[in-house]
Amino acid sequence: MAALTMFEKVWSAHEVVPETSDTPAILYIDLHLTHEVTSPQAFSVLRERGLPVRRLDRTLATMDHSTPTDHDQIFGGVPIRLESARKQVEQLERNTSEFGVELIGLQSPQRGIVHIIGPELGATQPGKTVVCGDSHTSTHGAFGALAFGIGTTEVGHVLATQCLLQRKPKTFSVEVQGRLGPGVTAKDLILAIIGRIGVSGGTGHVLEYRGEAIRAMSMEERMTVCNMSIEAGARAGMVAPDETTFAYLEGRPRAPAGELWERAVDTWRQLPSDPGARFDREVVLDAGHVEPxxxxxxxxxxxxxxxxxxxxxxxxxxxxxxxxxxxxxxxxxxxxxxxxxxxxxxxxxxxxxxxxxxxxxxxxxxxxxxxxxxxxxxxxxxxxxxxxxxxxxxxxxxxxxxxxxxxxxxxxxxxxxxxxxxxxxxxxxxxxxxxxxxxxxxxxxxxxxxxxxxxxxxxxxxxxxx
Amino acid sequence: MEPITQLRSRTVVMPSTNIDTDQIIPARFLTTTTREGLGKALFADWRYDAAGNPRPDFILNRPEAAGCQALVAGRNVGCGSSREHAPWALIDYGFRAVISTEIADIFRNNSLKNGLLPVTVDEETHAWLLAHPGTEIAIDLETCTVALADGREVSFPLEPFARYCLMNGVDELGFLLSRKEDIEHYERTHAK
Known part of the structure; x- marks a missing residue:
């Protein structure tokens, strides 16, 4: 059997219909995260066409972009001062209530930036397809998920069909050998990677971060690296799941539990790229040379x-x-x-x-x-x-x-x-x-x-x- | 979406590389819940000074830009945020095509879904377009070519399904909905 990259494994497991020369693949989406800024026009399309949300159990909404950060406007009974932001927040409340979508609302103790709470809740898991109307959806790739940002029209597609029309991207291995020095962080590494491959160096590709420095990272550090994949032009970045990933996820509210957990981990262990898998492009960096x-x-x-x-x-x-x-x-x-x-x-x-x-x-x-x-x-x-x-x-x-x-x-x-x-x-x-x-x-x-x-x-x- | 087969227009040239979607429409204009009327926010921070007056040296404020539907931009146009407000603002302003040597992935996708043509040309053609602002071009989706005023016709790549949707005014949501049985089959066989 041909050696496959992790991306290829996740991609093929989500092909509802594979691509042909005439048509893109229909790709199934496991988890759709949505927020107040890029969803209102998508809900409007559903309303105009009389369509429901296809999979409420795979859709999760929150508010993060236009929300205030001072205590009084969230918990103190003071209305959101920026009127357009207040209207946008209220529109998400109306849309989620009308369509039955789960909303982690303004005062929820689980609220936060959408790319922080997905992993925190254990909703982001290895091998899943994750999308959100936000380019930093690449963050979730740290778990070995295929996660990428989409526009509002596509948000509507996922709400209505749980699917997207996608051409298969190319693969790009970013191998980071050695270890980062003291005081040198995951942020410094990803900035160095972007400096090396350029702001459009990853266009059309899914990055896979590999090597000793990546393996040594915590999940939070891997998320920082994957987060900025889009800053190199790549829509997605991935890291193979390992014991660090499983330890992070175990016991989180939306992670599988009990027997399901054991079964999930067994499946996740099959995800890493096979030895000898070929990437369309490769770059190698030495972590020891990275400075702040x-x-x-x-x-x-x-x-x-x-x-x-x-x-x-x-x-x-x-x-x-x-x-x-x-x-x-x-x-x-x-x-x-x-x-x-x-x-x-x-x-x-x-x-x-x-x-x-x-x-x-x-x-x-x-x-x-x-x-x-x-x-x-x-x-x-x-x-x-x-x-x-x-x-x-x-x-x-x-x-x-x-x-x-x-x-x-x-x-x-x-x-x-x-x-x-x-x-x-x-x-x-x-x-x-x-x-x-x-x-x-x-x-x-x-x-x-x-x-x-x-x-x-x-x-x-x-x-x-x- | 209106079917589109051909576009004939003079060009506006913005040679900057890496024009990101925060320049195309700054974030403060994203607290909207509709897709209409965003043309006034297009390139807002380049177009207007702090007092809100048009900057006379910015290309879109110059008389020769009036009525142009094709924007020639530097390499890697549309990088950054996934905001579909960027193509919405360009279209609302009057643009129907963006031409560059490289167009960022999400911006390209968003443009195609709204009938804004993303046209990727080779370096030589791009250099010629940059050097001839205001030139008349003709984009033909039938042949996937751009005809230039010097008589050349250069081809550009366009994903076949996106091209079909543009030329026939087909919306992709309708296509996805028509594949409901395939989706149901997938859900039955990939139960989690």
Whole structure:
């Protein structure tokens, strides 16, 4: 039998109808996550055509993008101040109620960023197909699921038929040998990978992250890596499930239990790519050479080690990006004064991320004139952090401790950086205006973000990790 | 969706590489529950200054851009977020085609589902288009070619089923619903 990649195994197990030269495959979707921003127009289509949601048991809704992060607007009886956001939240409440879709609502203790709560609830499992109207759905690939972002028309297709029409993508092996050094994180690794293969290097491909460095990672670190696959142009990134995966999932509310658990694990053990499986493309990196990374431009591929200098280029788009950022070729980003620090987003707002930031902040203060916002990825993460006292470390340092949501990653809910200001952000995109009109984003790890908060400048976090 | 076979238009050129969907429509405009009226938010942060006045140097604010339905963009256009609001905004503004050497996957899919033609051309053709802003082009889905003003006809790839849907105004949801028996069969044989 031919040696297969993990992607090929998951793909073929979900072919309702295989692709032909004339028609794409009809692919079955096991788990459909949905949220307030990219679903309203899809529910409208169902209503117009008199269609029900085909599989309520495979559909889960929550709200995260436009929701406020301050306590009063969620729990204090104060209406959501941003009127359009309030209407969008109310529309999701109406749509889910009318169609019978399960909603993890605004005040639910299970609410959070959709890509954080799927795994947290154990709904994300190896071998599943997972989609959501959000490009960072690639996060769920950390479990060996085939998970990718879709548009709103496709959200409607999945609601109505539990299927998507898809052409089979190509495969791309990203092998990371060796181990990351102390103070070098999964975020630094994925930024280094994007810097290496480029922001469109993964277009048309599903990435599979392999190798010793990936195997050594926790599930939360693997999620950070898979999350930013889309930033390399790949719709999906996958990591083979192993004992780390099973240990993470066991006992979670929506994971199989008892005899079903044993059977599921047996099935999941068959998923990893077979020895000798061929990938369409391959790249190999050495984790030992990765340093703490920081972006200097307006896409995630414009990235440097903290020790490095901004390159020069005759390209007008490159120069325009540097003008936007207020940087010159040859300069070091390290040492630059910053205004805002954001620890949050589906990339880096899980408990281990908050612990990492707190480790640097403990007993220290946020620098004068710097605003630091810490937004847990979910209410569960928030609760866990509070039980460990991480909230006190942040608050005593002078940071703002918020309710969960996407928040300043994209500024939809009014949490923005400010025009012309520099933000060191643990999020995933440094596009122009991503964190609010005129905002200048420097993407980095939670450790680097916390170090910048303390010094008020872009700083190598290893200085704080004795 | 209206069937589309041909598009004849002058071009607007935006040579920037990696034009992401946050530029095409910034996130603050996504708190909408409909798909209409997003043209006014298209490229909002490039089109308007902080006071909301049109920036005279931005291409869409110049008289020669009026009425153009084809946008020629730098490599890797449409990268980033999955927001379908990006093609909705382009279409509402009046665009019917986006031409580049590389078009990001999700943006391409979303465009096809709304009748916005994603046209991937070779480097040489792209360079010529960048150098000739405002040139008249003719896109033909029958032959999957773009005819240029210098007489050349260059072909572009288009997934056959997407092409069929565009040319016949077929919506994919209707097609999926027609395969209900296959879906039911799959659900019966893959019980979990």
């Amino acid at each position: 990374m920081i972006t200097y431009g307006t896409n995630p591929g414009m990235v440097l080690p903290l020790s490095g200098a901004i390159p020069s280029s005759g390209d007008e788009v490159f120069r325009k990006a540097l003008r936007y950022m207020g940087f010159e070729p040859g300069e070091h980003v390290a040492g630059k004064a910053i205004d805002v620090v954001f620890v949050g987003s589906c990339t880096n707002a899980r408990i281990s991320d908050l612990r990492a930031a707190a480790r640097v902040m403990d007993g220290r203060k946020v620098a004068r004139r710097v605003r630091m916002l810490v937004v847990p990825g979910s209410q569960q993460v928030k609760k866990e952090a509070e039980a460990e006292g991480l909230d006190r470390i942040f608050v005593e340092a002078g940071a703002e401790w918020r309710e969960s949501g996407c928040s300043m990653c994209l500024g939809m809910n009014g949490d923005t950086v400010g025009a012309g200001k520099y933000a060191v952000s643990t999020s995933n995109r440094n596009f122009e205006g991503r964190q609010g009109t005129g905002a200048r984003t420097l993407l980095a790890s939670p450790l680097t973000a916390a170090a910048a908060a303390v010094t008020g400048r872009v700083t190598d976090p290893r200085e704080f990790l004795g």
